[in-house]
Every structure is written in C-alpha cells, then in structure tokens.
Amino acid sequence: MDALTLRTERLVLLPLGVPDLDEAAALYSDESVMRYADGGTRDRPTAARQLEANERCWRSDGWGLWAVRNAETGAFIGECGFRRITDVPGATVEFSCTISRRNWGQGFAAEAGNAVLYDGWDRLKGDLVHAVVPHDNRAGGQMLRMLGFRRLEDQLIHGEEQQVWDLQRLN
Numbered sequence: 001m002d003a004l005t006l007r008t009e010r011l012v013l014l015p016l017g018v019p020d021l022d023e024a025a026a027l028y029s030d031e032s033v034m035r036y037a038d039g040g041t042r043d044r045p046t047a048a049r050q051l052e053a054n055e056r057c058w059r060s061d062g063w064g065l066w067a068v069r070n071a072e073t074g075a076f077i078g079e080c081g082f083r084r085i086t087d088v089p090g091a092t093v094e095f096s097c098t099i100s101r102r103n104w105g106q107g108f109a110a111e112a113g114n115a116v117l118y119d120g121w122d123r124l125k126g127d128l129v130h131a132v133v134p135h136d137n138r139a140g141g142q143m144l145r146m147l148g149f150r151r152l153e154d155q156l157i158h159g160e161e162q163q164v165w166d167l168q169r170l171n
C-alpha cells in the first residue's frame with residue numbers, strides 16, 4: 001500500500017488495514033458505537049475481512065477508509081473515509097466516520113471528516129458522495145450537516161428508516 005498520510009492539527013490518518021485489526025476490532029465490538037453503524041457490531045474475523053477489503057479498495061481505486069490516530073501519541077481514535085455503497089439508488093460512494101466512544105464530543109469527527117473530504121475530491125472520480133445514518137442518529141446527522149452534506153428524503157434500507165445525505169463536489 002502507498003505510504004499515504006493526512007495530517008491535521010491533532011490527528012494523523014493512514015489507510016486503514018490489517019495492521020489496525022486489534023484496534024478496529026475493539027471499535028467494531030462496542031455496541032454503544034456500532035448500534036448506529038450498518039450491520040451493528042462485528043466479530044474479529046468479520047473485522048479482518050473488512051480490513052482486507054478496504055486494503056483492496058485502496059489498491060484498486062486509490063481511496064478507502066483511513067485509520068484516525070492521535071498525532072502525538074499514535075493512539076487509535078476511529079476510522080473515517082469512503083467505501084462502496086450499493087443500497088441507495090444513484091449512489092456509488094459512501095462517506096463514513098466512526099469515532100471510539102471515549103473520544104466523542106471533542107471535534108475529532110469534524111477534524112478528520114474535513115480533511116478526508118478535502119483530500120477525497122482529488123481521489124474520487126465522481127462528483128457526489130452519499131452518507132446514510134439511522135433516522136434517530138442525532139450526532140451522525142449533525143456531523144454530516146456540519147461537514148456540508150445536504151439531507152435528502154429518508155429511505156427504507158434493510159428494513160430500517162434511514163437518513164440519506166449527499167455532498168456535491170464544489171469546483
């Protein structure tokens with residue numbers, strides 16, 4: 001994988017991959033966080049498969065999810081970036097951000113999300129990115145609004161009412 005790095009004031013981001021398995025598996029096993037994520041909690045083998053798929057996405061398309069870490073200590077904070085989406089008509093790329101519970105409310109999603117989106121328009125081929133969150137996910141919706149996303153009509157996805165958002169390339 002390329003030695004890609006994004007840096008912000010407090011964060012360093014590198015493509016998320018198999019070396020991040022311990023920390024990602026811990027994040028994916030936390031029910032208080034993953035109740036808002038597509039599919040809920042994931043076990044370690046599922047986490048490993050997803051990290052491998054994310055590495056393949058970086059290799060084939062040049063974009064994917066980033067591991068978000070504290071720039072000073074290297075501590076894992078969460079993940080943020082892009083993945084393929086197939087369940088929303090007209091959507092191909094989904095923006096996603098998941099921050100570990102103890103790091104909520106400190107502006108990390110805002111800081112990581114802005115960096116990922118700014119960088120992402122150079123990597124993505126299309127002009128539109130979507131995001132999907134459960135209808136009762138206030139924090140997720142507020143984060144998306146703050147990042148500039150526009151809320152579309154809610155949709156029934158996998159039997160659940162979900163907020164659907166999109167963000168258009170500006171230039």
Ligand SMILES: CC(C)(COP(=O)(O)OP(=O)(O)OC[C@H]1O[C@@H](n2cnc3c(N)ncnc32)[C@H](O)[C@@H]1OP(=O)(O)O)[C@@H](O)C(=O)NCCC(=O)NCCS
Nearest residue numbers: 036096097098099104105106107108109110139140142143
């Ligand atoms: C959504 C999530 C990523 C936000 O992470 P965070 O680092 O706590 O968010 P930030 O501190 O950067 O705040 C971003 C915005 O969301 C708002 N926000 C954060 N938590 C909130 C809450 N519980 N209720 C309402 N708004 C909230 C903040 O006020 C801020 O908006 P503002 O700038 O207008 O004030 C985090 O709660 C999470 O990982 N949730 C589970 C996964 C998820 O829902 N992801 C979203 C789908 S992409």
